[in-house]
Amino acid sequence: MSLRQDAIVIMRAYTGEPAEVVIPLIATKLGRSVPYARQMYHWIAEHGMAPGELRSGRFVFSSKRKTPDDYADVLKQLREHLASPASDPDDVDQLMRDCSNFDAMGTVANGRTIPSKTLKQYNRCVSERAHEFMSHCRSFEQWHDATTNEHSTPVNVMRESIKQRLHSVTDAEIKKYFHDNPVCTVLRDPEDKLLRHLDYHTRGTIDVRYPAAGIKLMCLPKEPVRWQWR
Numbered sequence: 001m002s003l004r005q006d007a008i009v010i011m012r013a014y015t016g017e018p019a020e021v022v023i024p025l026i027a028t029k030l031g032r033s034v035p036y037a038r039q040m041y042h043w044i045a046e047h048g049m050a051p052g053e054l055r056s057g058r059f060v061f062s063s064k065r066k067t068p069d070d071y072a073d074v075l076k077q078l079r080e081h082l083a084s085p086a087s088d089p090d091d092v093d094q095l096m097r098d099c100s101n102f103d104a105m106g107t108v109a110n111g112r113t114i115p116s117k118t119l120k121q122y123n124r125c126v127s128e129r130a131h132e133f134m135s136h137c138r139s140f141e142q143w144h145d146a147t148t149n150e151h152s153t154p155v156n157v158m159r160e161s162i163k164q165r166l167h168s169v170t171d172a173e174i175k176k177y178f179h180d181n182p183v184c185t186v187l188r189d190p191e192d193k194l195l196r197h198l199d200y201h202t203r204g205t206i207d208v209r210y211p212a213a214g215i216k217l218m219c220l221p222k223e224p225v226r227w228q229w230r
Helices: 003-013 019-030 034-047 071-083 089-108 116-122 128-134 140-146 155-164 171-180 188-197 206-213
Strands: 053-056 059-062 125-127 147-151 183-187 217-219
Touching: 003 019, 003 034, 019 034, 071 089, 071 155, 071 171, 089 116, 089 155, 089 171, 089 183, 116 140, 116 147, 125 128, 128 140, 128 183, 128 217, 140 147, 147 188, 155 171, 183 188, 188 206
Parallel strands: 125 183
Antiparallel strands: 053 059, 125 217, 147 183
16 A cells, blocks of 8 residues: 555544644554655645545545656656656656666557566666676577666665755756666676675665676666577
């Protein structure tokens, strides 16, 4: 259940109780701060609530965000969700991944329907070690099993960076930010394993994380799906 749905359940259960009683209960339930819970409480109280959804003007924020049609659509949805305190954090992070997918795959991208394997098939951004390993593989499946998709700057770090500049940054600048911090394919061992060992799984930026783990990125001349395997 989404955070906002949890908040709605509590508000309905304590109908008639003063805000100062309900807000701490929401904060505890959501595992968030009291100021966050207070903001959500007043937003819901102002805009109303219905089963599974909240309404804000002409926009509808539901627990299942709409799969974007193209890059412009996903950027529009991302802005709307980042601007709303009632948006589900999981939906926001998925929209962040959608942006990375569109940057990596162009029109092949199709929102959350993209499996990890498909991303690897079309994403040309790989580590030098992952590229070297390709020459030793007899099939894409062998390479797929030994690699993983990795956001060069973690999604949560990118999300907060965009959110802080949301009202001043242009769509073109957001697209450049995703291009400069790409999703890439790296070896599970040692590259991804080392990032986790160094506690860089969900923190740091590309300029800090990858030098620390000895990861260098490159762009393949063609998509891995078109690679001539041994």
